[in-house]
Amino acid sequence: MRKFITLSFLFIITTLCACKTQQQTAANNVSWKKVKVFVYTKNGKGYVHDNIAAAARCIQELGAQNGFAVDVSDDPAKFNDDNLKQYNALVFTSTNNDVFDNDAQKLALMHYIQAGGGFVGIHSVTGTERNWPWFKRLVGGTFERHAKHQPFTEIVIDHNNPSTSFLPDTWKRDDECYYTKEINPDIHVLMVHDLSTVDDKGKPVIYGNTFPSVWCHEFDGGREWYTSLGHDSTTYKEPEFRKHIMGGLQWVLSKQKPLDYSKAHAKTPNDPLPY
Numbered sequence: 001m002r003k004f005i006t007l008s009f010l011f012i013i014t015t016l017c018a019c020k021t022q023q024q025t026a027a028n029n030v031s032w033k034k035v036k037v038f039v040y041t042k043n044g045k046g047y048v049h050d051n052i053a054a055a056a057r058c059i060q061e062l063g064a065q066n067g068f069a070v071d072v073s074d075d076p077a078k079f080n081d082d083n084l085k086q087y088n089a090l091v092f093t094s095t096n097n098d099v100f101d102n103d104a105q106k107l108a109l110m111h112y113i114q115a116g117g118g119f120v121g122i123h124s125v126t127g128t129e130r131n132w133p134w135f136k137r138l139v140g141g142t143f144e145r146h147a148k149h150q151p152f153t154e155i156v157i158d159h160n161n162p163s164t165s166f167l168p169d170t171w172k173r174d175d176e177c178y179y180t181k182e183i184n185p186d187i188h189v190l191m192v193h194d195l196s197t198v199d200d201k202g203k204p205v206i207y208g209n210t211f212p213s214v215w216c217h218e219f220d221g222g223r224e225w226y227t228s229l230g231h232d233s234t235t236y237k238e239p240e241f242r243k244h245i246m247g248g249l250q251w252v253l254s255k256q257k258p259l260d261y262s263k264a265h266a267k268t269p270n271d272p273l274p275y
Contacts, residue, residue, distance in 0.1 A: 030253045035068035037249070038087040042074040044097030049124060054233035055093040062246050079105040081112075085259060089118035089252050092125040094230070099128055103269050106132065110271075111264035113138060113222035118252035122245065123230040126180050137273055138219050140187045140226050141180035147203070149176050149231065153194040154213060161216065162254075163225065163247030164190050167240070175235070178228035179211060186275075187215040216251055220274055221263055223252045 039059050041052045056072045063070040071087075076099060084090070090112070092099075100106050106129075113119060119138060127143035129135040136142045154171040156164045171191070177198045191214035195207060216225040225248035235241050265271075 030250055033067040035088045035253060036086055037063065037068060037070050037089050037091055038078070038084070039070060039072040039091045039093060040074070040078075040095060040099070041072065041093060042076055042095055042099040044099055046097045048096065049094040049231070051123070051231060051233045051236065052094050054236040055122060055230065058236035058242060058245065059091060059093070062242060062249075066246070076101045076105050079108040081108055081261065081264075084108055084112040084117070085261070087112075087117070088256060089120060089249060091120040091122065091249070092128065093122040094124045095128040096124045097127065097130070106135075106269040107266055110134060110220075110266035110269065111261060112259070113220055114264040114266060115221065115259040115261045116257055116263070117222045117259060118249075118256060119222055119224040120245070120248050120252055121224065121226040123178075123228060125226065126178065126228070132269060133273060134220075134269060134271070136182055137184050138222075138224055139184075140215055140217065140224065141183040144179045144181040146176040146178045147198050147200040150174070150199055151197075152177055153197040154229075155192050155194050155210060156190070157192060158188070158190045161190050161247065162250045163214065163216075163227070163244050165247065166243060167191075170194070171240075173229060174232075175229050176231045177211075178213065179207065180228070183212070184217065184219070186219070187212070187217045190214045190216060214248075216248070223255070225249070225252050 039056050041056055060070045079100065121139050124143065126139055126141055130142050151172065151174045154173055156167050156169055156171065159165050177193050189212045192210040193213045195209050195211055213228045214226065227244060227248060
């Protein structure tokens with residue numbers, strides 16, 4: 001019996017290690033020189049973050065360092081099928097409020113995701129297109145509010161993702177603690193705010209001790225990764241935060257196949273949601 005238990009334990013450990021190795025290998029299997037990324041920075045009416053230029057520059061520098069191409073624009077007219085077909089991933093960095101001019105542009109985004117495209121969202125992207133159910137499902141939720149800017153602690157709950165694999169179990173940040181509503185139930189949470197370290201006086205404690213801050217998931221044919229962090233322009237100069245973003249992009253691209261627009265089935269932005 002003791003021998004059986006020992007062998008069973010070794011089998012479980014070996015299996016877990018193999019799964020972790022497979023995940024890391026898949027994430028590292030990105031041919032960066034074949035990658036092209038579109039960084040979208042549009043803001044609608046309302047608050048505009050002053051971090052946008054720093055975030056776009058950060059991704060351009062990551063592209064230069066790792067060999068992938070980066071285009072940056074705040075022009076919603078870029079959202080058409082012909083233009084989006086050239087990109088492996090779209091990065092929405094601190095976009096906010098309504099960022100599209102018409103339904104055709106929204107449909108182009110839906111078609112891109114349904115064809116297998118990748119999506120990375122940074123910071124206030126949860127405050128984007130707050131009245132569009134499909135977009136909220138894609139991002140993983142929609143902005144509710146944030147506590148005042150302050151130091152607080154992040155807790156890493158999944159170290160297997162390349163965006164968190166290099167981080168300690170707890171990560172000290174000085175940022176905005178974002179709260180999200182209408183959370184998509186299929187997100188895979190990678191990191192959470194440790195709310196015991198957040199000063200949120202005057203607000204009801206309804207979230208418990210933790211709240212999701214970084215996640216990823218597959219949705220409607222594509223892959224999505226999101227981080228709520230990144231309010232300050234200086235954050236985008238930090239090596240760890242840059243590695244965090246690079247890891248998110250890496251995860252989005254790690255299982256990507258060539259875009260297949262035969263799977264792009266959306267007819268209107270308000271088509272019934274997949275679930």
